[in-house]
Amino acid sequence: MSAPHAAPSAEPAFVPASDHPQALIDRVRSAVAARTPLRLVGGGTKAFVHAPVAGDPLDLRAHSGILSHEPSELVVTVRAGTPLADVEAALAEHGQCLPFEPPRFGAGGTVGGAVASGLAGPARASVGGARDYVLGARLINGRGELLTFGGQVMKNVAGYDVSRALAGSWGALGVVTELSLKVLPVAPxxxxxxxxxxxxxxxxxxxxxxxxxxxxxxxxxxxxxxxxxxxxxxxxxxxxxxxxxxxxxxxxxxxxxxxxxxxxxxxxxxxxxxxxxxxxxxxxxxxxxxxxxxxxxxxxxxxxxxxxxxxxxxxxxxxxxxxxxxxxxxxxxxxxxxxxxxAPAVGDGGVPRADAPSPALGAVMQRLREAFDPHGIFQAPALF
Known part of the structure; x- marks a missing residue:
């Protein structure tokens, strides 16, 4: 997770009404007003990786679809609830792929879940992980604001590098509604x-x-x-x-x-x-x-x-x-x-699933969560 350099400066960006996730925004704002915790839900294929998370479920699978794919530019932009299998099939038609090979532990996994988990497949050591392929993202924060970070080119943004920090965040920073990912040609x-x-x-x-x-x-x-x-x-x-x-x-x-x-x-x-x-x-x-x-x-x-x-x-x-x-x-x-x-099927002994982060990393993670979710609406598992 990238360390913060300054308070987040992004303002809610204009989004065409036809692609505005208003229903999700309304749900988050209602949760903020009622101080009701939310638990983000996708395909559920990685729920076993962490301990159960409390909160009312906010299912993102209906917010689905490939928005654009520019084969010559090596970029695909999708709604976060899009099935990972659909994206991989669309890329394969053009001889392209997601090089970090996000694990598919079962059918129904989404692109948003693949990025939120930050998990990568066998080629991770040679090609990089999920965060190395996230170019941009749209995010509903804990105030119910729709923010845009990054873009469709490989460049950094001022303040928090949120588009990359989302990889491995497990939904702790907000509701990801859209992702732009770098893709690569399949090797000859x-x-x-x-x-x-x-x-x-x-x-x-x-x-x-x-x-x-x-x-x-x-x-x-x-x-x-x-x-x-x-x-x-x-x-x-x-x-x-x-x-x-x-x-x-x-x-x-x-x-x-x-x-x-x-x-x-x-x-x-x-x-x-x-x-x-x-x-x-x-x-x-x-x-x-x-x-x-x-x-x-x-x-x-x-x-x-x-x-x-x-x-x-x-x-x-x-x-x-x-x-x-x-x-x-x-x-x-x-x-x-x-x-x-x-976890073992029986007798886990109450063992914590994840190591505690170092004090420095823990402080960075806490500041990020406070900046993006000041009311603690988004419930997420341990981040490290």
């Missing part, structure tokens, strides 16, 4: 290589290969922390670059090149957490932990099987609630943090 070529290797050597190879001019787009290692595992490496780019990288990498380490259809299915399943690792917890008492650390961090938490993405920066593991202190201590020692991404 793609290949997936698989190597049998333990975690230590998988991380070592990723660090070494990551410092070389190779078209590495995504990685996934799965196995026992101290035993054998499989490293999947996805290459994307120009045809010549991908083919040359395949020859070079397979010459450096024994491995195989996967069939393209098999490989694509695997990356999709990883993106949407449909791999067996994600769908079959060791027991109902195990929760899924997301450990975010620097890419160069050494192997961690060897007691539990792991799936590692983002060239080492995102590590998933199943562990019971009573392991929370050990997991969070190890994450902090490595320079990162841990989040209980999926």
């Amino acid at each position: 070529a793609e290949a997936t290589l698989v190597f049998e290797v333990d975690q230590f050597n998988a991380l070592e190879r990723l660090h070494r290969w990551g410092g070389q001019p190779l078209p590495i787009n995504a990685s996934r290692w799965l196995g026992e922390a101290a035993g054998p595992g499989r490293l999947h490496l996805r290459l994307r780019g120009a045809v010549a670059a991908v083919e040359a990288a395949c020859v070079r990498l397979l010459g450096e380490a024994p491995g195989v090149r996967l069939d393209p259809l098999e490989a694509a299915a695997g990356w999709t399943a990883g993106r949407d957490q449909q791999l067996p690792f994600f769908t079959a917890p060791p027991s109902p008492a195990h929760g899924l932990w997301r450990v975010s650390v620097p890419q160069t961090a050494e192997p961690l938490l060897a007691a539990w099987p792991q799936l590692i993405e983002w060239q080492g920066a995102q590590r998933w593991l199943w562990a019971p609630a009573d392991a929370a202190d050990a997991i969070r201590t190890a994450a902090r020692a490595a320079g990162g943090h841990a989040h209980l991404f999926r």
Whole structure:
């Protein structure tokens, strides 16, 4: 989340009446007048990521539709309630995509939810996250004002960089009604290589290969922390670059090149957490932990099987609630943090889902919320 430089200076912008979200504005203003908390609702596909949120539901799915798509300008503008599947299908018709691959944990997810969650798929380490593709946004703040931030070009705005701060805000700053997103062409070529290797050597190879001019787009290692595992490496780019990288990498380490259809299915399943690792917890008492650390961090938490993405920066593991202190201590020692991404089906022990933010970050978050929602109307989960 970007730090504030000054009080927000944006004024409510003129919006054509045909596209004015008056019903949403009226609902927010009524909630302000009655001091009734609101809970923003989209497709509900990511509700499991955080503890339940109180407040009257404000369903945004009716505020839907692609407003414009300029393929030559690499920009799409959509209402926030637009199904993510609709946007991806429209982009695919022009050979384009959302490079950060927002996870689709189920059918019905919206573009607004994809940005509000700030989650990204397998390519995050190489292409950036959701906030890197948000060019502009319209937002109804906690006073019931419709504000416009950013635009349809890559430029900063004065004051709060709200269009980027919305990514990962989980609805805490207001009702996003519209988003302009940068899109990119689908890569001309793609290949997936698989190597049998333990975690230590998988991380070592990723660090070494990551410092070389190779078209590495995504990685996934799965196995026992101290035993054998499989490293999947996805290459994307120009045809010549991908083919040359395949020859070079397979010459450096024994491995195989996967069939393209098999490989694509695997990356999709990883993106949407449909791999067996994600769908079959060791027991109902195990929760899924997301450990975010620097890419160069050494192997961690060897007691539990792991799936590692983002060239080492995102590590998933199943562990019971009573392991929370050990997991969070190890994450902090490595320079990162841990989040209980999926709570155990039984016996969560009251473990907080997210780490507490640092005092400095907490102060920034509090100032942002006070500036955009002074009456505390928008109920949202912990932001970190």
